[in-house]
Amino acid sequence: MERPGIVFLDRDGTIIEDTHFISRPDDVRVLPGAAEAIARINRAGIPVVVVTNQSGIGRGYFGADEYEKVNERIAAELEKTGARLDAVYHCPHAPDAANPCPCRKPGTALFDAALREFNVPGSRAAFVGDKVRDVSPALPFGGTGYLLVTPATTAEDVEWAEREAQTVASLAEAVDRMLGLTDAAARR
Ligand SMILES: [Mg+2]
Numbered sequence: 001m002e003r004p005g006i007v008f009l010d011r012d013g014t015i016i017e018d019t020h021f022i023s024r025p026d027d028v029r030v031l032p033g034a035a036e037a038i039a040r041i042n043r044a045g046i047p048v049v050v051v052t053n054q055s056g057i058g059r060g061y062f063g064a065d066e067y068e069k070v071n072e073r074i075a076a077e078l079e080k081t082g083a084r085l086d087a088v089y090h091c092p093h094a095p096d097a098a099n100p101c102p103c104r105k106p107g108t109a110l111f112d113a114a115l116r117e118f119n120v121p122g123s124r125a126a127f128v129g130d131k132v133r134d135v136s137p138a139l140p141f142g143g144t145g146y147l148l149v150t151p152a153t154t155a156e157d158v159e160w161a162e163r164e165a166q167t168v169a170s171l172a173e174a175v176d177r178m179l180g181l182t183d184a185a186a187r188r
């Protein structure tokens with residue numbers, strides 16, 4: 001498989017522990033191996049772009065400033081491993097089933113914006129996340145989706161991913177696949 005031209009990562013549950021509506025920098029815990037995996041994408045010269053639903057803002061649980069402070073902490077933690085996020089896009093809206101915004105995943109507006117910013121066709125994008133809504137946007141773009149399977153992933157979602165995308169146990173495994181490496185020794 002051709003290497004991706006851009007890698008889209010979900011944030012909560014994919015890069016950091018998902019503690020539900022995280023609003024305090026001190027609660028940031030980078031998942032084991034995630035920073036190293038991101039550094040490998042950086043070294044491959046491929047843009048790494050976070051696309052994250054942050055409905056805690058729209059629900060009034062925390063403000064845009066707190067959201068930014070959490071992102072600053074994530075960037076500082078990643079930097080310790082030499083890893084960097086090239087851009088972070090977020091949807092701040094509360095879910096509204098009757099009148100959904102175009103940016104809340106699985107909406108594609110933020111992906112569209114990032115593909116324009118980085119001038120990469122959607123067919124060359126990789127989508128990684130721990131929810132189907134992170135990965136299903138790969139389908140309209142013709143990209144490749146990697147569902148991170150955790151103990152919380154439902155059997156229905158695993159079945160969907162086995163049919164429509166790929167399943168992986170970690171961000172590191174997704175990066176192995178997209179960079180075409182299968183053995184740990186080749187990571188160095
Ligand atoms: Mg998530």
Ligand SMILES: [Zn+2]
Pocket residue numbers: 091092093101102103104
């Ligand atoms: Zn939105």
